[in-house]
Amino acid sequence: MPTADTVLHLPDLAATEALGARLARLMRRGDAILLDGPLGAGKSALARALIRTAVGDPALDVPSPSYTLVQAYDTPAGPVHHFDLWRLDGPAGVVELGWDEARRGIVVVEWAERLGALRPDDALAIVLQSSGDDSRQAVLSGWAERLG
16 A cells, blocks of 8 residues: 555445445554545545444445544453534534543544644544545545555
């Protein structure tokens, strides 16, 4: 897989899910995977595939935490906290959701731009953009040593 600031063309949902599965195998305790992009760009699909692979259950129900805001999963790599910050105005609400404790494990964050100053410098940032139908573009920044 290419290094930081890499543009990937994901022609269909299967390619998006394959990227999520690949990233799940690279995750370690303390990691942050930050997902940005407009509504419908594939953030939830990528997060769902990543979590299912990390847990080891391809049929696991991984609902979008749009209303619960955060959902935790036990994985061999450590706890994974899936945040959806769509309904939050900024970082204050993230702290109230247990951000500091969640960072001891692995965090996967949709709408990561709402993290503000809480955004980890060592995160893998992925910006998704829909290209029509199930096709999308992903721009990956970070984790150069793991993605190379």
